[in-house]
Amino acid sequence: MKYEAVIGLEVHVQLKTNTKIFCGCSTEFGREPNSQVCPVCLGFPGVLPVLNKTVLEHAVKISLALDCSVQEYTKFDRKNYFYPDLPKDFQISQYDLPVGRDGFLDITVEGGEKRVGILRVHLEEDAGKLIHKDDISLVDFNRAGVPLLEIVSRPEMYSPEEAHAYLTALKSAIEYLDVADCDMEKGSLRCDANVSIRPRGERELGTKAEVKNMNSFKGVKDALAYEIKRQIESVENGGKIIQETRLWDAKNGKTFSMRSKEEAKDYRYFPEPDLPPFVMTLENIRKIKETIPELPREKAARFIREYGLSAYDAGILVVNKKDAEYAEECMRAYPGENKKPVVNWLIGPLLSEANNRTGGGELTALGILPERLIELVGFVQAEQISNLTGKSVLTDMIDTRESAADIIKRRNLIQISDTGSLETHIEEIIKANVQSVESYKQGKTGALMFLVGQVMKKTQGKANPKVVQELLKKKLA
């Protein structure tokens, strides 16, 4: 029997603010343990939390960008459970009246476009950080009370690739809004997945497992692929899927059951009495909406329309906002209607340099000004240097910050296309390679390429190979 996987994702995004969600403690990362705590975030008795205005604005902004309907009336609730990283023994979260609900995110998958539903978007506070020692666990509450936005998708993704595309699109959209860093490796974006399988064609959802502890986009993809395979194998061998939490072990490439007491969760949510409700006027929501910039998918559509890009090229260029702006500057400054030459350089050599050097693959991190790139592309287009030489000049430009013109001059790279100066070289090569010349004349075309190679060698790669080939053919005809 054929099975299909069903995936829903719960993404936690740490909002970019100066202070915590309910108190004025700094959210700065990496300070001394417990140096950014106060009676509110430590849960001392008798203190009053007060909501950070910026947090609410960021949450509304993200909700709107995800096409959620923003609730005019929103409130907070207490989620009750015990864990040493939770100082109050409850987490302030949102239960039945989240900031946003019923949105969607369009993603690009193999074979086209796809819309993934967003169930809800709600605010909550982060917990502290635990460090486990041999005989004791240590708690740092600097992170307790840092604002988090939880974005819950509908179970509408059917492969690890779709889940990956959803995460990429979500991160990209949120980064455009400049309200969160979304760095999974640093923990400012966290993702849990609900995974189940069902026989293809079945409408009912199967029993799900919740997979946690993935700390990279690739980790999410790998963990989902493993978990789907595990569930299918289990069912095919007559097993049954149990509802449980499983942790991803990136080192061994496996998920394993948490095995800790899996008592049915009973959080006893009730309204947070210390925080009065929030009422947002349509006017306020509209004002926030006006601050939303052009989002990645809109930008891609415009690039296709205005610069004649393919959907594929546009999709690559808009992922990161700064890079998209850089690419647009380059395309604008590039002369002529056809922008393909400069686009090819952006998504080809520049992107691969960026991936090799920065890991994150940011074009702007290479420090090549648009006019400098255009100058380089101009040399290649005019066939003054070959494409290959161009790539080497680019590497040099990044390393030395010199211009293409200066590097070409310094390294004496201008391609020799001038027939007059090439003819001397060619005649010498013909004289020195009598045998190859004979073979060519007898019909061995491979010999011609050998002779071209000799000329290239003699000119230290600067001869225009096309011109050399034509000249040789003429001379040996």
Added chain:
Amino acid sequence: MAINKEVVDHVAYLARIRLSDEETVRLAQQLEGIVAFIDALKNVNVEHISPTSHILPVQNVLRDDVPVRSLPIDKVLVNAPQPEGDFFGVPKIIE
């Protein structure tokens, strides 16, 4: 709602309270009475009334995103039973 021994045990577990058998029986009876008292509300028609989540006529209490000074570390840890360095220490957690 019938408050039986299982319900009391569950609630006690959630609150991390250990109860003797005698206490469980006594509390079950008392809770039964309390819940029955609250159940009187079920007879009120609330069809057009939205749930009360907050009793004060206050809304939109917000603060600006401006940092204030946090608590000095000696004050933070003054009541901690098992501090270690600048950390709170707790019994080791095994996952």
